[in-house]
Amino acid sequence: MNDESHENILRGLSASDGIAMGNVFIVSHGDVEVSHYKITEANTAEEIKRFESALVQTRQDILAIKNEISDRVGHSEAGIFDAHLMVLEDVALIEETFNILHSELYNIDYCYQKAAQKFIDAFGSIDDPFMRERISDIKDVSRRVINNLLGKKGSKLNLVSEPKIVIAEDFLPSDFALLDSKNILGLATEKGSLTSHTAIMARSMKIPCVVAVNGLMSSLNQNDFILIDGYTGSIYENPSEKTLRRYEEVDSTHKQIEFLYNTSLPFPNKMLSGQEYKLSVNISGSDDLTEEVLHNMSGVGLFRTENYFIDSGSFPSEENQFLVYRQVAEKAGNKPVVIRTLDLGGDKNFANFNVFKKEQNPFMGYRAIRFCLDHEDVFLNQLRAILRASAFGKIKILFPMISLPNELRKAKEFVEKAKAQLIEQGKDFDKNIQIGAMIEVPSAALTTDILAKMCDFISIGTNDLIQYMYAVDRVNDKVAYLYEPASPAIVRVLNTIVSAANAANCEVCVCGEIAADPVFASLLLGMGVQELSMSYSSLPQIKFLLRKVEMNELQKLRDEVLSIDNARGVMGKLKEFYHSKIHKFLNLPNANLHG
Secondary structure, X not given: OEOHHHOEEEEOEEXXXXXXXXXXXEEOOXXXXXXXXXXXXXXXXXXXXXXXXXXXXXXXXXXXXXHHHHHHOOHHHXXXXXXXXXXXXXXXXXXXXHHHHHHHOEOHHHHHHHHHHHHHHHHHOOOOHHHHHOHHHHHHHHHHHHHHHXXXXXXXXXXXXXXXXXXXXXXXXXXXXXXXXXXXXXXXXXXOOOOOHHHHHHHHHOOXXXXXXXXXXXXXXXXXXXXXXXXXXXXXXXXXXXXXXXXHHHHHHHHHHHHHHHOOOOOOOEOOOOOEOEEEEEEOOHHHOOHHHHHHOOOEEEEEOHHHHHHHOOOOOHHHHHHHHHHHHHHHOOOOEEEEOOOOEOOXXXXXXXXXXXXXXXXXXXXXXXXXXXXXXXXXXXXXXXXXXXXXXXXXEEEOOOOOHHHHXXXXXXXXXXXXXXXXXXXXXXXXXXXXXXXXXXXXXXXXXXXXXXXXXXXXXXXXXXXXXXXXXXXXXOOHHHXXXXXXXXXXXXXHHHXXXXXXXXXXXXOOHXXXXXXXXXXXXXXXXXXXXXXXXXXXXXXXXXXXXXXXXXXXXXXXXXXXXXXXXXXXXXXXXXXXXXXXXXXXXXXXXXX
């Protein structure tokens, strides 16, 4: 707290909404010191045994962390640690460690650290989003393995014994495992992105967070007093009394707004003009379906089954899958559950399966439906399990990454084959189960009129669709500016998809990030989308807005947006509409309630 002349403002990216004021706790992840010494060839077997024990212990550690996060935050968020298991079991990393051991004859901890650093350096220079995003995972896992080899315990955020704003160059996913959220007022990092582990965990735990703050670590000292604005991505060092008073009002206003958003939850999903819409949730397992979620959701718009496969560390049996899917169906009751078939490959993979060869560009390679159509046993096992679960609830099947009508035809043939097998076995299932296709690639977008006639519903995966439309890696800083959901190209292709599906009387759901963005929600419904599927935390705000609009307004907004020839103009029009509805109802000054 100081006068204005000493106030300093740092800028970053808004990763998690909220206001935090307090003293700084700096977390430093220094490299683990590993001595290196020569061994004899006779000692290599003992070193390998020591290494294998450390791997086993590290696997147990990661699973314990994952369970802790799952219990406290949610199953979806705990999925971050699937990537850690993949790194731990990576055959190439283990083989490189052994190669160094046998060729150089040094102690195994040194060999492993050298191998891990080699991978970190190599992946840092590769223009591949999956590899670059995994660098923090490699650092986290390798540090844990080395600590286990050395018999040391790594530092954790539970060292924060009183309420603080915690800052670091970047946080490791395992930092959050024993985090006492009551003592974490806010988070800030010098590195990171809106899709980083820190951002994901902060949003899940509802902790104000700012990432990618240039000069953060050099600007602040232990116990400095700062203010974090998670809405705008600003950090105030030595905030003035005037700034503190202003933000106390801002914080109070936002809390009132959050309360008002929640007041819409008990009411029907209906516009002022009477049209109904569906607000569904994306899940990774039955743990995500709490009583509150079940009460307020229209259904499950996306059940990501690949996380269960990764958790299993193998291709689970039909019976085990059936039990998982049935549990979700029974929990959902009379509300629909859309189960997406296996979407492995790209950034979701098995570390210990030879079926997925390393590819130059895994996001455009052997993944999702392409893999399933090639592996009949795996695909039929899952389809039979889903069909059997359909006898216990309103289940629908969704095929990911459909590129061609012929792929959808083949996938439907597999469904018919699975049905025939179950009939022969005398097992019950919904014989009229609905089938849908995900529109994620340009070829599917341009043939929606054909695909829509072949299925009961379509689901637009906007995250991948935008990336593939622009041939852009959205985590590559050099081209990230091209990842623009409000561009005329994206707006027009979305309208084309929705119009083609509606013409075929095929329902449309949007389950990408823009479905959870209130600025885009009105536009999507104006285009004719019937369902939005999102993380539950976004649902109250979306519902509050959509209960304050009329369909003719949304259609007018759609027409106006489609006539604009630049992204800035599109976003400006969308924000103008959004603010007019929100401010009109809340009777608030024109504050920045949405970035």
